[in-house]
Amino acid sequence: MIRVRRLVFDRFGPPAEVLRVEEASLPEPAEGEIRIRMERASVNPADLNVIEGTYGIKPPLPCVPGNEGAGLVEALGSGVEGLAVGDRVVVPGLGTWASHLNVSAARCTRVDSTVDPAFAAMLTVNPPTAWGMLHRFTALQPGEWVVQNAATSAVGRCVIQIARALGWKTLNLVRRPEAAAELLALGADAVEVEDPSLPKRVASITAGAPIRLGFNAVGGDSAATVAKCLGSGAHLVTYGAMSRQPLKLPNGLLIFNDLTCHGFWMSRVYQQMGAEEKAAMFARLVELHQAGKLSIPVDAVFSLARWAEALERAAAPGRPGKVLFDPQA
Incomplete structure (x- = not known):
């Protein structure tokens, strides 16, 4: 004792x-x-x-x-x-x-x-959350885009770095324009201040490529902005509620765009993972860290x-x- x-x-x-x-x-x-x-x-x-x-x-x-x-x-x-x-x-x-x-x-x-x-x-909360959301909902192809709000959060920064290392691009929504330089240096492909006109400009940002995966950690109007940036048949993953506001999604996104909404809670995912899968994920994240690609x-x-x-x-x-x-x- x-x-x-x-x-x-x-x-x-x-x-x-x-x-x-x-x-x-x-x-x-x-x-x-x-x-x-x-x-x-x-x-x-x-x-x-x-x-x-x-x-x-x-x-x-x-x-x-x-x-x-x-x-x-x-x-x-x-x-x-x-x-x-x-x-x-x-x-x-x-x-x-x-x-x-x-x-x-x-x-x-x-x-x-x-x-x-x-x-x-x-190692066990933010990086696995980013890793899990990037891998569990759709099979992204090289060069595909992901859009997220709360891009300056710890999870958001991990999403940027992991996506960059694995060959995917990120469109990152922020509240302050001065946050852009830091996220771009981290590996972000595009950083935009949230505003209602953003969904209309997505095609020019991605050169016409549709976005099939979006991450929401805010809720409210911010979640709707992320959803409107997504293409047909896309997935919106909610893992946080920083604004403490419910999701506000236009019905048309679900009906005509075939949008699928998911919740993500790392504690539940751990319960679903076997020891070998968990160890392999941690090993990959450590490998990225030691290669200077995840900090x-x-x-x-x-x-x-x-x-x-x-x-x-x-x-x-x-x-x-x-x-x-x-x-x-």
Whole structure:
């Protein structure tokens, strides 16, 4: 048994009111479990939704939040195979805002020891969301276009980079014209400020090529703009609702354009993936990262004791990168 430090909440509500640091005893890992010494853990919007009680799943209380992170295997429970003490693993799912945690070995995926712990800690939410949306709904051909709103978000930046690496083009919708230069440098093919005239200009942007795949993380009028940019028989994938507004789609897009709408939730996709498929996806994403084709900037790193500052920074508009915890600090 060891002593650990972790963040925890006993009731749902505003994080500033319900979150606290605690020290507790952690038993030796049970059968099928491993103990992980956490190196880095990321802060995502979904983490705050979990604490508030507004996420798709409400965990049992008390709860240690944190939906992703990376660390080193420190101890093995009986029956664990395929992992060894010292391996670096990524951990999707709750509990990563802690110095150490015991978790089912089946939940974890080993990554190469040369992978930067910060990137590993951001590997299980945003890059897989982008990867999954690009692969699960239609078979894009080389040179085809994808359109998305929220292009400056973490997922949006991953979409740009992964699409570029795999030979697809992206039309990216932004609210601020000054965001264009950064996204173009990242590999975007076109960046446009959202306005009602945009769908009429799509053909000139894509040289007449229809767009068969669109991503929506905003909802409301923004989602309708993305949908109107799509060609016949296209797919609109919704993975977020930043505006907290419902989808507003003209009936004609569904009737005459044969538009298909999908929802995408990475937590559900993980439940559908086998261990080999998951490991192969992570390996491909790591390969892109190590080849310099996929990066996620880090804005700031905080200790668990400074959680209030970390969450305030994570909520700051215009933040240039992700906020991480260093659970050992």
